[in-house]
Amino acid sequence: MTVEIRTQAIKPLRNTFGHIARRFGEKTASRYQEGTYDLQTETNRHYKPLWEPELDIYDKRRTAVQMKDWYALKDPRQFYYGSYTIARAKQQDALDRQMDFAEKRELLRSLPEAAQQTILFALVPLRHYEWGANMNQCYAASYGWGAAITQAAMLGAMDRLGNAQHLSRIGLLVDGNTGHSLAQAKDTWLTHPDWQPIRREVERSFVTRDWFELLVAQTLIADGLVYPLFYQQVDAWMARRHGVGLATVLDHMMRWQDETAKWVDAVIKTAVAESPENRALIQGWAQQWRGAFLNALSPLAEAVMGADGAAALAAVNTALGARLAKLGLEA
Amino acid sequence: MSVTAIRPGYHGDMKDTVDKFHANQILGISWDKHLMYATPMCIPVPPQMPFGALVEQVLPTLFGQHPQFAQIDWSKAEWLRSDEPFTPAFDKSLADNGIGHKAYIRFRTPGLEGLSGASI
Amino acid sequence: MSHTQQPVFIALQANNDTLPIIEAIQADNPEAVVHEYPAMVKIDAPGYLVVKRASVEERLGRPFDLQELQINLISLSGSLDETDEEFTLQWKSA
């Protein structure tokens, strides 16, 4: 085709969009950059929200944190919808194979009853915790400012739904697809005394109005304690007693958390470094929620791991402290 | 009917009140059956401008390119204000002619109904 | 099943993957009319249209999950019901 031959030599007039070039220079930009930066409308708003007339539809005042440029809160994974979805499809494919293997070999159903009871008591109720996390990330994605942070928060919200459904599948692996495990786990979540403190904190997060505080509470503090406690400490505790059958299906959760923590840490670190005011705010939130979740998890750790519970939780808390210190917060 | 909002007292800002137009008011204006001008126009005008000045000085800048414009006999033109017929006093101001901020006037020119029988 | 004669439709991308699906739809819905547009095939039917997993599999020669329709679906009209066996569009009578 003559056209194609001719066009090989044609130099483009510009390499990217104007707003991208102003940020990163007049050069070819990545799909993450073109698909993310300056995507949220900034000005010339038309109507006052019927649901919050005191503020604008998008409004920086929905958090006390202040940023000169909210797009500084970028995602180090550079997830836009396409790269995110393709990555998750691939991971899900691998996970499906693990789950399939676990089902065929009855890895969970062949565990002793006590081990199964631990799974149903300690892990399956966390599907409700994940649903709560979904709601909270969705909140940040709704009321946050700028496509960089809200995009990552929303893709994360979908991850939380996926995690909730994965935990549900673990329950179904145990109960042979009857769904009894899910009913039991919900009852545990709603009524078991050792689970009530954490449910209380999750419900408190639902009425937290500052979306950045909520991100700190959920993704940095709560997840920073819950994930290593259950998917490392409990997982290891179970492996010592009953072998690694459970680990084959639980491994996914901690991998997910390790990946997501890269985003969380980048966001928090950047916001903390922006100003002493931001640092003080985030420090206050981190401290307050950390105390609350530690207290809430304490009876649960003990209920699951008995005498080992307190040490496990302490180890998790120490690790969180080290992580906070790296982000510019108090350990 | 009125709006249903989360709390009583919901009200948007009045974005286009006259105080925001630097001593001008704005006026919507349309020449019926002359769809070469596919939309009515909106212009800022001082409220004290005599109606005659609007016709003689402003309208030529809006519609002067139309070949029928020069043929208009203004004494026969018919005027509508808020889509109701009215008779303007050319020597009086827009304000005194009841043409306030964000008024909308139309004029018709009997015998001059656009070009090609197609209201161009 | 009672349904009205109000039109329903399904539109699929015109490509190699959708050929067996379109054939299956034609076989299972004798009243359906196939319209070809650039890059798109739109199939109209009076009141009711079904895509059957078994019919697609017969033509495809491999297992087919009806959720795979998502990949090449462009649009549809009508009230949808999806089971493991059938993907049904219809307008229900009052």
Next chain:
Amino acid sequence: MNAPQAPQTLNKPAKKLSLKENYALLTRGLGWEPTYQDKDDIYPKVKFEGIKIHDWDKWEDPFRLTMDAYWKYQGEKERKLYAIIDAFQQNNGQHNVSDARYLQALKVFLNGVVGLEYSAHRGFNMIGREFPGVGAAIAAQMQAVDELRHAQTQIHALSHYNKYFTGMAEFPHQFDRTWYLSIPKSFFEDAISAGPFEYIIAICFSFEYVLTNLVFMPWMSGAAYNGDMSTVSFGFSAQSDEARHMTLGIEVIKFLLEQDPANVPIVQGWIDKWFWRGYRLLTLIAAMMDYMLPKRVMAWNEAWDIYFEQNGGALFADLARYGIRMPKHWEQTVKEKEHASHQLWCTFYQFRHAAGFPVWLPTAEEMDWFSVKYPTTFDTYYRPRYEYWRELEEKGTPFVNATLPQLCQTCQWPLLFTEADDPTTICHREETYLGDKFHFCSDGCHDIFRHEPEKFVHAHLPVHQIYQGNYFNPGVDPTAPDFNPLVEALKYMGINPGVDGGDFQGHIDAVNWERWTNKPANMHAPMQTQPPAHTDDRKTA
């Protein structure tokens, strides 16, 4: 450990779950009735609109997607789509489209639609959080990320065009500021500033179910016909998500209507409002289909007949059992379908110097096509106007309207539509509220204002903003002697005066197109840039 006893089902063979059972187990029951906080504090926005929901579990998601299936199928769609976009870019597919006029439609799409998709994303995030029912919230969340997908795939598909042609480089800036883009912007901000139920009726039902087929089916098929495999790929791929959304739209409406009879009049009011809002917005698509696709698949009036009158008619016949009727003023749309695209193109033509893309008069070949497609209107009302304008162009005195238009307070279009039964008289409606006058393009827009004047007074009308002196860039001194408010307003809108808009003849895109492809910029006309210096871009009939 004091956990309750496990049920005695262990080690019976695992049951095979059907699609419905699997979805139900993995989705239902994730939420719970809170006891530590008041439910109204957790979900503060679901009551004020007056919609009564008694049982959220009655919500049905017919596609029953769990996240694993969602990732699987969406991941597959994304892989296919980006493979096509990559191939398109490697082959410089931008030079294989029908002609350089087609590119102008892409500008409207990028500048006007990407912002809509992103707003839709944010709106669905909100209802994904605010709906207390898990099934409904998940459906909204999946739609939320789908809408993000649409914004991004559109940017990525059109990114390559931006490298070669003008008027696409500032799309977020233009969406916030350009006068004709306040139409899509205000549409979506109207929806997103409403309560969650109105939002979902507005977008899922009125817009997506009733109207988006018009955008994505005939228009995208047209893109394919014009050789744009990049756009058609994102278009069809997006519409397959829309198919899910539309299905959701139907389920939403049935759910609301079945939950409580008191919901019916509220929902009908929203259908009336949002049908009209969406219909007015689609005038843009009408003009793009009829005027900006050099090779055409169908005319706007045919598309309206198929996708609204027939399909919409079937839908409303189905909803009649709930006491829902066709949207108010729908009859007027049937009359207007013979005019709307032409009236908007005339408007763009007269304001072409203030547009972000060049405008042209239809060629003789195209006017003949319009005569066939619009037998009752085109030759009577529009052909003579184009022919007169053509005459003025040939005389060297082309027509330009240098004054700003009167805008509709609701839809924000200039008052460009005529009375439904008199295509020679511009339709104008007026309302006085709190001492100020407000103007409308139609009874539909007038009705919408009268229901919510408290909301619509806040509309940001670009023409009024220019006259208030608010439209110039930072650093520009409006008191300087050489300050030209209209030129500065164009710059503020992200339009490069004298470059982006104006006449297609001689436009930089047309010139570059011919230089690069050796094909005419207008496929129905000779080359603009080749000797002899005969610049008549018409094909002689």
